[in-house]
Every structure is written in structure tokens, then in C-alpha cells.
Ligand code: HEC
Ligand code: HEC
């Protein structure tokens with residue numbers, strides 16, 4: 381599928397900034413001592429983050445999947461800046477806002493209609509590293525003729541008419557700075573269920589992050605199943 385690579389690409393572009401911000405925040409933190417020194421350091425961090433000329437999407441997780449029309453233009457030059465202090469703090473603490481999807485896609489309705497997870501929408505999961513998110517054309521395979529009178533389906537058709545893709549937001553994923561390399565296919569081959577890592581999506585409407593896929597989760601199961609646990613299995 382043509383858009384298979386898109387989520388990872390956008391993840392990459394919105395995370396190039398992370399290490400510098402963390403570094404800077406930690407360095408700020410070491411100025412412990414007198415309260416005013418810490419305050420001054422914070423002020424410097426704050427100034428650095430708000431005066432930079434180019435702001436950019438700063439969510440830790442690369443929320444917008446692709447070509448989102450509501451997204452700011454990509455920055456022309458590299459900048460480690462956050463849009464504002466609150467964003468910088470959230471990013472440092474690793475707080476991720478929940479995804480807000482442009483279409484209220486009901487997973488449950490489709491799965492009840494016998495559409496499999498990897499049939500059209502996440503076909504990449506069965507064959508390679510990236511599961512993929514469906515393009516508007518994939519939806520229109522069916523919705524060119526099915527349920528065309530429903531409001532949410534009309535929104536889908538309108539995307540195609542405008543020649544625009546649906547800007548799905550990422551639900552899972554890691555900041556680039558964690559240098560995590562994940563690969564779906566070996567898990568599917570080994571019979572690990574989608575639900576083990578993504579929860580009961582079959583009974584949900586939009587996907588929500590139900591599982592915290594931390595390193596502990598990965599390594600724990602790898603140990604239990606005799607899958608490789610050396611660092612380079614999962615990191616680059
Ligand atoms: C393989 C066929 C198929 C594909 C592909 C498909 N759908 Fe559906 N969709 C259905 C069927 C069948 C229904 C149930 C229709 C009904 O209730 O009569 C449905 C229902 C819906 C509904 C609920 C409509 C309502 O309000 O009751 C939405 C929204 C929707 N689809 C969006 C999408 C989007 C977005 C995509 C692409 C990511 C997509 N669908 C891809 C077959 C499909
Ligand atoms: C062993 C755990 C695991 C299993 C099993 C698994 N996934 Fe994933 N999935 C992940 C991780 C981790 C990510 C984020 C990967 C990344 O960004 O590189 C992800 C990302 C995704 C995404 C992109 C969603 C988003 O918002 O980022 C989709 C779609 C997806 N998986 C679908 C599936 C499907 C369908 C299956 C079953 C065929 C499946 N996954 C099985 C761990 C898993």
C-alpha cells in the first residue's frame with residue numbers, strides 16, 4: 381500500500397528534536413542550589429523556547445500521521461524549540477495527549493462485518509515492520525457504495541473529492557530519540573495476537589492506547605518466549 385511508510389516518516393520528522401530538549405531541561409535541573417539560580421535557568425529555557433522563530437509540532441509522539449491540512453507547515457530550518465512552556469514540560473515528562481481522529485472510525489462495526497485487521501487497512505503488519513494506516517482510497521473501496529448517506533461516511537467521501545488524505549493521528553509509537561526498532565511481521569508469524577499489544581480494538585470504535593508498550597513489556601515477553609533480548613534487537 382502506498383501509504384504504508386507514511387506514519388513512520390512523520391514520526392521521524394516530528395521527533396528529531398527530542399534529545400536537545402531533554403538535555404537542556406536536565407542541565408537546567410542541575411542548577412539546584414539557590415532558588416533564584418533555578419528560576420534564572422528556567423527563564424533561559426523559557427526564553428529559548430518561545431523566542432525561536434519557527435515553531436513546530438511538538439507532541440512527543442508524532443500525533444498527526446500525514447499531510448494533515450490542519451498542521452503547521454514543516455519548519456524550514458532545524459530548531460529544538462517547543463511551541464510553548466507547557467508543551468516543553470509535557471514533552472519532558474513524556475505526557476502524550478490522546479489521539480483525536482478526523483473521522484470517528486468504528487473498528488467494532490467493521491470487524492463485526494468480518495473485515496480482518498490486516499485485510500485492507502493494516503496489511504503491512506503481516507508482511508513487514510510497519511502496520512500502516514489506510515488511505516481514503518481504501519475506505520472508498522467499500523464506501524463508494526456502502527452507507528453513503530451516513531454523516532461520517534460523507535466526510536470520508538469529501539476527503540476524496542478534495543483530493544486530500546485522512547490525517548489519522550498516531551496512537552502508538554516511540555519518540556525518535558528512543559531509537560526503537562519495532563517489527564510487526566515476526567510477531568504475527570510467532571502467533572502473538574494484535575490484542576496482546578493493542579487491546580480489544582475489535583470492540584472499540586476509534587483505537588485508544590490501552591497498553592503501555594514499555595521496554596519492560598517487550599523484554600518480559602521476549603524472555604518468556606525465548607525471543608532475542610540483546611539491545612540491538614530493538615534499538616538502532
Ligand atoms: C470492506 C469494506 C469496508 C471498508 C474497506 C471500510 N468500511 Fe466502513 N463500513 C463498512 C460496512 C459494511 C459498514 C456498516 C454499514 C451499515 O451499518 O450498514 C461500515 C460502516 C462505517 C461507518 C459507520 C457509518 C454509520 O454511521 O453507521 C463509518 C464511519 C465507516 N464505515 C468509515 C470507514 C472508513 C473511514 C474507512 C477507511 C478507513 C472504512 N469505513 C472502510 C465497510 C467498509
Ligand atoms: C508485540 C506487540 C505488537 C503486536 C503483536 C502488534 N503490534 Fe501493532 N504496534 C506495536 C508497536 C510497538 C507499534 C508502534 C511501532 C512504531 O511506531 O514503530 C505498533 C503500531 C501499530 C499501528 C500504527 C498505529 C499508530 O497509531 O501508531 C497499527 C495500525 C498496528 N500497530 C496494528 C497492528 C495489527 C493489525 C496487529 C495484528 C496483526 C498488530 N498491530 C500487532 C506493537 C504490536
Ligand code: HEC
Nearest residue numbers: 561562563566570572576593597598601602605607613614
Ligand atoms: C507477547 C510477547 C511479545 C511482546 C510483548 C513483544 N514481543 Fe517481540 N517478539 C516476540 C516473539 C515470539 C518474536 C519472534 C522470535 C522469533 O522469530 O524467533 C519476537 C520478535 C521480535 C523482533 C524480531 C527479532 C529478530 O531479530 O528475529 C523484534 C525486533 C521485536 N520482537 C521487537 C519487539 C519490541 C520492540 C517489543 C515491544 C514494543 C516487542 N517485541 C514486544 C514476542 C513478543
Ligand code: HEC
Nearest residue numbers: 554557558560593594595598599602608609610611613614
Ligand atoms: C525487546 C525489545 C527491547 C530490547 C531487547 C531492549 N530494549 Fe530498550 N527499549 C525498548 C522500548 C520499546 C523502549 C521505549 C520505551 C518507552 O519509551 O516507554 C526502550 C527504551 C530504552 C531506553 C530509553 C530511551 C529513551 O530515550 O526513552 C534505553 C536507554 C534503553 N531502552 C536501553 C536498552 C539497552 C541498553 C538494552 C540492552 C540491554 C535494551 N534497551 C534492550 C525495547 C527494547
